[in-house]
Amino acid sequence: MTRRVLTSVLSVVAICCLAGAMATAVALDRIRGDGLKEEELYLPSGAVLKRLSLGYNGLLADIYWTRAVQYFGDLHHEKAMRYRLLYPLLDITAQLDPHLIVTYEFGSIFLSQAPPEGAGEPQNAVKLVERGIRENPKAWRLWADLGYIQAMELHDYKAASKSFQMGAQIPGARPWMSVMAAAMAEHGGEPATAHYLWTRLLENSEDTMLKQNAANHLRALQVDDDIQRLEAAVAEYRRRTSQQPQNFSQLISAGLLREMPADPLGRPYTLSPDGRVYVQNPSDMPFITRGIPPGMKPAIVPQTF
Amino acid sequence: MNARIGWIAFNTFREAVRDRVLYNLIAFALIMTAAAVLVGQISIQIERIVVVNLGLTAISIFGIIIAIFIGVGLVAKEIEKRTLYTVLSRPVRRWEFIVGKFFGLTWTLVVNTFFMALGLFAALLYVAGQYTRADLWLLVALYFIVLQFFLMTALALLFSSFSTPIMSSVFAFAVFLIGTFADELHDVAQMLPGVSKFLVNGLAYLVPNFAALNVISQVAHGEPIEPRLIALNSLYALLYSVAAISFAALIFDRRNLK
Amino acid sequence: MPVIETFGLEKRYLVGFWRKRERIGLHPLNLSVEDGEVFGFLGPNGAGKTTTLKLLMGLIFPTAGSANILGLPHYDHRVKARIGYLPENPYFYDHLTAEELLEYLAQLSGVDARDRKRRVQEMLARVGLTESSRMQLRKFSKGMLQRVGIAQAILHEPQVVFLDEPMSGLDPIGRREVRDLIQRLKDEGRTVFFSTHILSDAESLCDRVAVIHKGELRGVGAVADLTSRVTGEVEVLWQGAAATPALIALGAEVHATGEIGRATLAETQLDAAIDAIRRAHAKLIAVTPVRSTLEDYFVERLGPGASTSDAPREKTGVRG
Numbered sequence: 001m002t003r004r005v006l007t008s009v010l011s012v013v014a015i016c017c018l019a020g021a022m023a024t025a026v027a028l029d030r031i032r033g034d035g036l037k038e039e040e041l042y043l044p045s046g047a048v049l050k051r052l053s054l055g056y057n058g059l060l061a062d063i064y065w066t067r068a069v070q071y072f073g074d075l076h077h078e079k080a081m082r083y084r085l086l087y088p089l090l091d092i093t094a095q096l097d098p099h100l101i102v103t104y105e106f107g108s109i110f111l112s113q114a115p116p117e118g119a120g121e122p123q124n125a126v127k128l129v130e131r132g133i134r135e136n137p138k139a140w141r142l143w144a145d146l147g148y149i150q151a152m153e154l155h156d157y158k159a160a161s162k163s164f165q166m167g168a169q170i171p172g173a174r175p176w177m178s179v180m181a182a183a184m185a186e187h188g189g190e191p192a193t194a195h196y197l198w199t200r201l202l203e204n205s206e207d208t209m210l211k212q213n214a215a216n217h218l219r220a221l222q223v224d225d226d227i228q229r230l231e232a233a234v235a236e237y238r239r240r241t242s243q244q245p246q247n248f249s250q251l252i253s254a255g256l257l258r259e260m261p262a263d264p265l266g267r268p269y270t271l272s273p274d275g276r277v278y279v280q281n282p283s284d285m286p287f288i289t290r291g292i293p294p295g296m297k298p299a300i301v302p303q304t305f
Numbered sequence: 306m307n308a309r310i311g312w313i314a315f316n317t318f319r320e321a322v323r324d325r326v327l328y329n330l331i332a333f334a335l336i337m338t339a340a341a342v343l344v345g346q347i348s349i350q351i352e353r354i355v356v357v358n359l360g361l362t363a364i365s366i367f368g369i370i371i372a373i374f375i376g377v378g379l380v381a382k383e384i385e386k387r388t389l390y391t392v393l394s395r396p397v398r399r400w401e402f403i404v405g406k407f408f409g410l411t412w413t414l415v416v417n418t419f420f421m422a423l424g425l426f427a428a429l430l431y432v433a434g435q436y437t438r439a440d441l442w443l444l445v446a447l448y449f450i451v452l453q454f455f456l457m458t459a460l461a462l463l464f465s466s467f468s469t470p471i472m473s474s475v476f477a478f479a480v481f482l483i484g485t486f487a488d489e490l491h492d493v494a495q496m497l498p499g500v501s502k503f504l505v506n507g508l509a510y511l512v513p514n515f516a517a518l519n520v521i522s523q524v525a526h527g528e529p530i531e532p533r534l535i536a537l538n539s540l541y542a543l544l545y546s547v548a549a550i551s552f553a554a555l556i557f558d559r560r561n562l563k
Numbered sequence: 564m565p566v567i568e569t570f571g572l573e574k575r576y577l578v579g580f581w582r583k584r585e586r587i588g589l590h591p592l593n594l595s596v597e598d599g600e601v602f603g604f605l606g607p608n609g610a611g612k613t614t615t616l617k618l619l620m621g622l623i624f625p626t627a628g629s630a631n632i633l634g635l636p637h638y639d640h641r642v643k644a645r646i647g648y649l650p651e652n653p654y655f656y657d658h659l660t661a662e663e664l665l666e667y668l669a670q671l672s673g674v675d676a677r678d679r680k681r682r683v684q685e686m687l688a689r690v691g692l693t694e695s696s697r698m699q700l701r702k703f704s705k706g707m708l709q710r711v712g713i714a715q716a717i718l719h720e721p722q723v724v725f726l727d728e729p730m731s732g733l734d735p736i737g738r739r740e741v742r743d744l745i746q747r748l749k750d751e752g753r754t755v756f757f758s759t760h761i762l763s764d765a766e767s768l769c770d771r772v773a774v775i776h777k778g779e780l781r782g783v784g785a786v787a788d789l790t791s792r793v794t795g796e797v798e799v800l801w802q803g804a805a806a807t808p809a810l811i812a813l814g815a816e817v818h819a820t821g822e823i824g825r826a827t828l829a830e831t832q833l834d835a836a837i838d839a840i841r842r843a844h845a846k847l848i849a850v851t852p853v854r855s856t857l858e859d860y861f862v863e864r865l866g867p868g869a870s871t872s873d874a875p876r877e878k879t880g881v882r883g
Contacts, residue, residue, distance in 0.1 A: 003638075007555065010400065014551030021544035022510045028517045028537050029491070063489050070492045312670040316656070323658035323699075386654050391715055394620045394648035395671045396640050561623040 049092060061097030068093055072110055083119035087111055094131055101139055102207055104132030108145035109213055112153040117286060122153040141204060143167025148197060157188025176200050195221050219264045220287035223279060227290040230277040233257055244275055309397055310405040317409025321375055338428045353433045357525040360425040365450045368414055372454050373477045376461025379406040381470040384562055400554035407462055407550055414454040422447050439527030445535060446524040452542035453518045459549035466557040484515040513545055564634060565595035566723055566754045571628035574614055588614045590779045591628055596756055601749050603769035604758040605861060611778040612758035613651050616727050620648050644673055647716035651727040653708055657701035661692055661711050664700060665718060672719035686714040705732035724748060726757035730764055742768060766857040774864040781864040789860045796853040799826050799836050803845025810839055
């Protein structure tokens with residue numbers, strides 16, 4: 001075999017085999033993809049992992065953080081109702097790198113919120129955030145996260161108020177912390193308080209997922225408020241005219257409404273014959289408690305995550 | 306032609322075995338397995354898991370280290386020390402040399418793994434008192450580890466064919482690390498926009514997938530390995546090794562020796 | 564037909580950090596070596612001798628030109644089976660014994676299994692290593708390694724043997740043995756091409772020599788021709804201190820140790836010198852014409868003015 005022939009043969013073999021190998025890798029990925037979740041059922045304890053990582057725990061923490069986010073994102077996409085591994089993954093991440101603040105922020109929201117928006121495990125969320133506070137005494141925002149869980153998921157407004165107060169005392173804390181503390185103490189369950197809290201959380205988050213979540217909550221509060229006002233206007237119209245309004249134009253003519261009402265996403269509300277106001281498409285308006293047309297399922301979050 | 310590859314392989318095997326480094330590593334692995342037994346005694350009910358995890362991980366890591374350091378030495382060191390001259394002045398084709406070295410080292414690693422595996426099964430018997438059907442899957446895990454060695458040896462030879470001993474070792478080790486985290490690389494790719502996503506994903510498929518060949522924790526829990534995975538992994542290791550060796554032969558064929 | 568032929572064989576290197584500068588390891592070389600010759604390739608260290616040998620062995624690739632060995636391109640496989648090579652400062656696998664190494668290399672050379680063991684033992688005996696044949700190579704001294712190197716170069720009975728500094732690292736006895744070995748190869752009809760910077764070895768062994776310096780061929784010639792030039796001087800050897808002053812008076816270069824005196828003088832003065840010795844009643848021991856040495860040729864060729872154009876034409880050789 002001359003040298004030139006050998007070179008050609010080797011080149012062809014090399015490239016074909018490499019291409020074949022890459023194709024096989026794709027196939028491998030596909031059949032392993034599901035198995036991956038199973039494997040993570042056997043997560044080692046964070047302490048052991050930290051010791052095993054030979055000092056590279058920061059890197060390992062980042063890897064686990066990525067996995068946690070990926071895990072949540074994947075399941076969320078599939079509208080899962082259970083996020084079994086979310087807490088273990090976040091817990092390991094926190095143990096590997098206790099100063100990775102975003103772990104606690106993420107956990108405070110997505111561990112505590114009810115499925116499918118979160119794991120529905122507010123107690124675990126509290127545990128996680130409390131660890132974060134212990135390890136990072138200067139991180140006043142974590143008190144806000146704790147207060148959020150206590151207020152919105154556990155409905156313990158006294159505890160929430162105390163959390164905001166603790167956080168407010170840390171040097172560097174923003175003034176709204178004390179405002180929040182007061183609001184929780186006196187107007188715990190009210191929408192205005194929730195609105196204030198979500199606005200603050202929206203401002204203070206850097207993570208895209210957390211920002212999106214806060215925005216969704218604010219939108220939901222807006223919708224709830226809108227529906228309430230609109231249905232009140234409808235009731236007023238009925239009181240005045242002893243008739244059901246057929247559409248919003250009538251309310252506008254009656255001076256009860258200034259313009260055609262639309263939801264925060266710009267879609268007009270619909271008025272039903274029995275006087276209820278509905279959102280047109282609840283599937284991209286999570287967290288709303290009013291305005292869901294009858295027979296429709298509770299909201300599912302859009303893919304913009 | 307085949308005879309020469311055989312002679313080169315045999316000679317490589319002999320050199321490796323007589324090189325005392327190998328003996329030290331075997332001893333080390335035996336010590337590790339002994340440690341596993343001790344650890345297992347502290348936590349009842351999971352001794353089997355601990356022994357399997359620790360034992361297989363040790364076999365895997367030590368084998369990879371041997372594959373890298375000796376693999377790199379097979380060509381790069383021979384070029385530096387010029388032991389290669391008297392071999393290549395004979396009717397030995399350069400690609401025969403590479404292929405012979407490959408078989409020699411992988412054979413060494415298989416023998417090495419065999420003895421370590423004996424130690425592991427002995428430790429397992431000691432700890433669990435008996436063998437279960439689940440232990441058969443250990444053989445699959447060991448087979449996958451051997452496939453990892455094939456990949457790593459081929460890559461060490463590839464880097465060795467154009468680089469100095471030190472740089473070859475660094476490259477080989479780096480590729481091993483990246484290949485171990487191939488899954489994470491895919492995850493990162495998912496989070497990137499457009500072109501970056503495509504490039505990073507492509508890189509993730511280019512890099513040798515050591516993660517797929519690692520079924521240690523599954524086997525530790527006595528879980529079966531599906532036949533499809535065994536078939537695909539075998540195919541993957543075969544194709545990738547052939548590709549790497551072919552590139553190594555191509556590069557080496559054109560190399561001006563010091 | 565020449566056994567070794569090079570046609571403008573050249574090697575250039577790109578050096579420097581950015582690999583921009585060029586260094587010429589070997590200027591285009593045209594050389595031919597005949598069958599059965601012992602050919603010496605002379606030059607100071609770094610002249611390009613090893614580069615030439617590595618090119619011929621296919622260890623490095625020429626940037627221009629070509630070479631034939633035994634009528635075939637030098638990289639042809641059929642050639643490799645019929646040549647032997649001893650590299651400079653050979654180094655072998657640490658953990659093999661001499662016997663195992665030779666067996667291994669014999670296998671690679673295609674020596675038949677039946678002959679192998681016998682051939683290896685023969686070679687070990689020939690280079691005087693039978694006692695150390697079971698010792699691991701990492702324990703070998705430099706001289707012993709050199710001998711192993713020679714053994715591996717000839718064990719497959721090659722037609723052409725290439726030796727790079729074969730005497731290096733050997734004591735006088737070892738060098739004598741190598742010289743005998745090379746002579747024996749010549750007697751067996753093989754061609755030997757060896758490089759060295761030790762001229763006395765070349766002078767006694769070689770049929771022809773080439774001088775190379777800074778990558779350039781400076782001269783080629785038959786040793787007999789190069790050393791046959793008579794310088795016109797004679798060396799006179801006598802016994803008898805009495806004659807010494809007379810010879811000094813003649814203007815000769817005189818060295819006297821005890822009773823023995825030695826003088827170098829012009830041939831024209833020979834008669835006067837013999838007379839002086841007889842008159843002093845000293846005993847004339849010997850009269851020898853002084854021949855030019857290879858060293859003279861060497862130094863002359865290496866001189867600043869020398870270039871390939873001054874080299875005497877090759878005696879024979881068919882250019883391809």
